[in-house]
Amino acid sequence: MPNRSQKSTRILTGDDSASMRALLNHALTAKGFDVKQADDGQAALEWLAVNEVDVVITDINMPRLDGFGLIERLRAGSRHRDRPILVLTTESSDEKKARARAAGATGWIVKPFDPEKLAAAVRRVAH
Amino acid sequence: MSPTAPSPHQRLTVMQGHAPVSSDPGVEFTTVLGSCVATCLYDPEIGLGGMNHFLLAEPAASIEAGQADVHYGVYLMEMLINAMIRRGASKARLRAHLYGGANLHLGMARIGTMNADFARAFLVRERIPLAREDLGGNSARRVDFRPATGQVRCRTVAPALVSETKPTPRPHRVVGDVELF
Numbered sequence: 001m002p003n004r005s006q007k008s009t010r011i012l013t014g015d016d017s018a019s020m021r022a023l024l025n026h027a028l029t030a031k032g033f034d035v036k037q038a039d040d041g042q043a044a045l046e047w048l049a050v051n052e053v054d055v056v057i058t059d060i061n062m063p064r065l066d067g068f069g070l071i072e073r074l075r076a077g078s079r080h081r082d083r084p085i086l087v088l089t090t091e092s093s094d095e096k097k098a099r100a101r102a103a104g105a106t107g108w109i110v111k112p113f114d115p116e117k118l119a120a121a122v123r124r125v126a127h
Numbered sequence: 128m129s130p131t132a133p134s135p136h137q138r139l140t141v142m143q144g145h146a147p148v149s150s151d152p153g154v155e156f157t158t159v160l161g162s163c164v165a166t167c168l169y170d171p172e173i174g175l176g177g178m179n180h181f182l183l184a185e186p187a188a189s190i191e192a193g194q195a196d197v198h199y200g201v202y203l204m205e206m207l208i209n210a211m212i213r214r215g216a217s218k219a220r221l222r223a224h225l226y227g228g229a230n231l232h233l234g235m236a237r238i239g240t241m242n243a244d245f246a247r248a249f250l251v252r253e254r255i256p257l258a259r260e261d262l263g264g265n266s267a268r269r270v271d272f273r274p275a276t277g278q279v280r281c282r283t284v285a286p287a288l289v290s291e292t293k294p295t296p297r298p299h300r301v302v303g304d305v306e307l308f
Contacts, residue, residue: 016218017208018252019201061209063218086305090205097306107307112202114304121305 008034009126012051014044014058014070015088020111024057024088027115033122041065045073048080054126056080057118060089060096068103075104084125088113136273141165141180144295146207148177148214152275160227160268161289162239164246167224167270168207168255169277170216176274179207183242184294195245196294203295204249221255226270226281228262231289239263 011033013024021037028035036053038044042064044056056074060067067087074080084106089096097108106125109118136155141147143163147156156178158165163182169175181203183195208218228243243262250257259279261268266283273279 017201017205018254019197019249020205022252023198023201061212090202090209101308105308107305109305111205112198117305121307125307 008032009055009122010034010036010053011055011057011122012036012038012044012047012053013088014038014041014056014062014067016040016059016062020059024113027113027118028122031115031119031122033119041067041070044070048074053083055122056083056085057088057122058085060087060091060100068099071100071103071105086121086125088118138271141178143180143182144203146177146179146203146210148175148207148210149274150175150214152273154274156272156274158270159284159288159290160270161229161231161286162227162242163295164225164227164239164242164262165270165272166204166207166246167226167272167277167279168211168216169222169224169274170211170220171222171277172217172220173215174275175211175214175216176272176277177207177211178270178272178274179203181242181295182238182293183245185238185241195241197245199295200242200245200249204246204253208253218253218255222258222277223250223255224258224272224279225250225260225262226268226279229264229266229268231265231267231286233265 040062058067086107087100087105088109090111138155138157141158158180165180168177183200225246228239230237230239261281267286267289269282269284271280
């Protein structure tokens, strides 16, 4: 059960799949996190321009602005330069993982995700 | 064309867990389904199609009885959609067909129904129009899909032709592992 006396870790998820957003929302809110959701990288970028979070979780393959582009744009500005960004993706190639790392991602998680492992990763990188 | 005439197409069998995509007019994807479900996706603007074939288990610690392993199902559907998008498809243009989901053995768990329900609900949630479905019942089906044109033929076949008996195996890698950089 989430400890309501403590401030919840705030998470923004970016994923174009409504089904995946529903799974993430269910898994993360059940662990006591405060979850907001964007349906692609551009929506995530616009939301983050005026809102604060503790951790960003993003898919790679999204319309308008993909996960690589989102990470690059966030790292290019000062507001989210040090924000932990976890990539959650169906992609498993080393080339894509290296690209995410070079763009400034904090971690890499291959779907299908395990709710316990995802929550542990969020707690570990949140600061 | 007589029913026994050889197909001029190169026929590729789509096995459980696979999700091939093609725009080759000479290719035909084919599969035989019992309880399994096959999704055919087609982008009419670029003449690209893809097909998957899966059987989701009921998770041991299912929150609600009679529900499929949605986590894995969403992953398998996303793999097909991403393969289409990588080849130039637009998710907004995709049209879907669903086949299979039969309950071949009366009195046993209705795993086919569970899988068909998952697939329908997924498409609704993703706003991908379902152009045609042939789901449920207690007969095996053979599905032939020409990905370049979106043409599908679905026929009832003898249950003995169905080789599937087990849920689609998950990838060998450890699921959901986290790598911090």
